Amino acid sequence: MEKRQLLSRLPSVDEALKDQRLFAFFETTARELVTDSVREVINNARQRILNGEALAEPDRDILIQEMVSLVRQKKRHSLTKAVNATGVVLHTNLGRACLSRAACENVIRTSEGYSTLEYDVKKGSRGSRHNHVEYLITKITGAEAAMVVNNNAAATMLCLSTLAEGQEVLVSRGELVEIGGSFRIPDIMKQSGATLYEVGTTNKTRIEDYQRGINEQTAAIMKVHTSNYRIIGFTAETSLEELAALGKKCGIPVLYDMGCGLMYDLQPYGICEPSVPESLRTGIDVILFSGDKLLGGPQAGILAGRKDLIDKMKRHPLARVLRVDKMTLAALEETFRAYLDPEKARTEIPVLAMLTASSQELKERAQQLALKLETQGGCSAEVVPVKDQTGGGSAPTVLLDGWAVAIENGIAPEKMERLLRSREVPIIARIIRERVHFDIRTIADNELDEITEAVSEITKSVEGGERQ
Template identity: 50%
Template sequence: MRELPSVEELAARLNGVPRALAVEAARAAIAARREEMLAAGTKPATEDSARDSLAGFESALDALTANARARAEAASRPSLRPVLNATGVIVHTNLGRAPLARAAIEAAAAVGGGYSTLEYDVVSGARGSRQAHVEGLVRELTGAEAALVVNNCAAAALLAASALAAGREIVVSRGQLVEIGGSFRVPDVVEASGARLAEVGTTNRTRLGDYERAIGPETGALMRVHPSNFRTVGFVEEVGIEELCELGRRSGVPIIDDAGSGALARGIEALRDEPDVRRSVAAGSAVVCFSADKLLGGPQAGVMAGTAAAIERCRSHPLARALRIDKLSLAALEAT
């Protein structure tokens, strides 16, 4: 293997490549070439014979250099890059969810390229709230008394559960104890919130009476969860949001509605199975959680719309800061 250059020699030929990256690429290229020579089962040339055939030696070295440079370029190329979605799934969660509108892209670029009024009131000169940029828009779209935006819908559900029911029970239908991808499971979220899960009904049928019998002194909230990526058909029954909210009012128990993709448009046949956010708010849900980066067509964010009292409890919870939306997503969401 003496015809192979040292790692240092090969790295030195990679002009313009950062040293650490050049060394890594050179080491990988040499190792790959060594494996090729061993697999070929041919006797490698000696140093003397290589020098007798200088042209061949230089050609092999040039090829190895090109290989190392290609490896360095591949390693420095961003792995997150645009692709063509030919899957037939319009809002593909693994392919980045909904594409942003041009206005949203431009808004994020404008805010990201300099300073901004993220948490500053230019009129009073005092500290402001980042939520002020979008809360009014969310209230207008949903009809809610108040709104809060965090970094994704799972965070919204976690914050709502923590703020409204930590240390108490959250009642959920067994048919809605779902996993919606990335090992995101409703029981785990409830546990992480500090609440205790109280399962009611069965996988395929849950009635209002099941919720009624589960309510007691330790009940912190009733939760409805939209399955999102699957459905049960046939011998099934579930409780409508109006019935659930009416039970909540009678019992003094808040309703947390995880509406998933968050349908705001009405009368669209393709969205008939998606929970209507405005309907849930109007029914009396304390907090309705939904994604901004799916049917809404915005950046990744979790929108929380609901009663002023419930949203204020979420807003003042310590997790609200940990889960808050970043400035680029906030700018894109406002523009959306």
């Protein structure tokens, strides 16, 4: 059949839109989105004919199916819920910390109408957004003052710009870290206007190295927690107590870029990370940490410490550039409020609940999922031991004992993993030893049925001849 004849058999946009399968979208979908999808499929089909790739008469039913599929694809939100079945608790690519139910409810309650973001109810006049969380942060950490910006890199930038622009900051060579996305401490320091003064060596930095580095240009001493790697072997590290004493002796502020933001003692659970309160008790002047790591809240950078230094940062022009919105503050306030009762925080903040879950609890939940998958999912399922991770640049050398469900359903594991990932609510799993694994530590109870349903639908939809 000639190209001209093939082209004439293609439906027009108006003809295609009359098909009930597409017409049904108009109740819930913008007409323009449906029309664009129809036009795109027809144009692609026309191009295949013109390029000589399509030699047979176009199948109208197949074209309509492509249009329906494209409409559904375009309707899907780019940022959407996902099921984390990897066992990595603070999975950076999957949004790091899950918010507590109370934090989510406070975000909705605060955001669906007007709020007192910058309004002082008592005075009936303009207020400060810093006040909403400062009291809670200082009460829980022991700091004199606190403020919040949009992430920890921003906190570092603001702190250095305020206290050390045009001057030097002493940092150990072993702490010149690179965080996610190739952001490096030296680069952030350069952008802040401060000058990096390296002391010590990669593996050993003693208090004497800092003492020798101090001069009339020194504005601050900064210690950076190596939260995403560890240097082991022939090493020496200067403690916060030593640095705090040196800073007070020389009248130089000591800054601690902590990163992880831990508030709860996780040592009984095998995670030996420094906590914010204990770090402040060493006498340092300012601590910087993230909201969406071990703290278990929204993305934020939190600065806490001496009131005169924090107040100075609040007045810096960058403070407005880097400030957070009402939704972040609402989630952060509720997260910190949970820490007023540490045991409540352990059970209600998802990150802490996941990290402190017992092996027996995880195994029992894994057995529940395995039973569901075998009876409803159409596959064989085995509960197996695995090693989980904290993630998010925290406790990099710690592997947690966990449990997962490994499945086999006749579908190649790579294909199964891809199909799970392609669902409207993506399910992100791991392949270990040629089997798809669902790691139970990071799976919520209400997601067990979701996984079961997904496995069942995929198993039924893939024909025997297409399984490999």
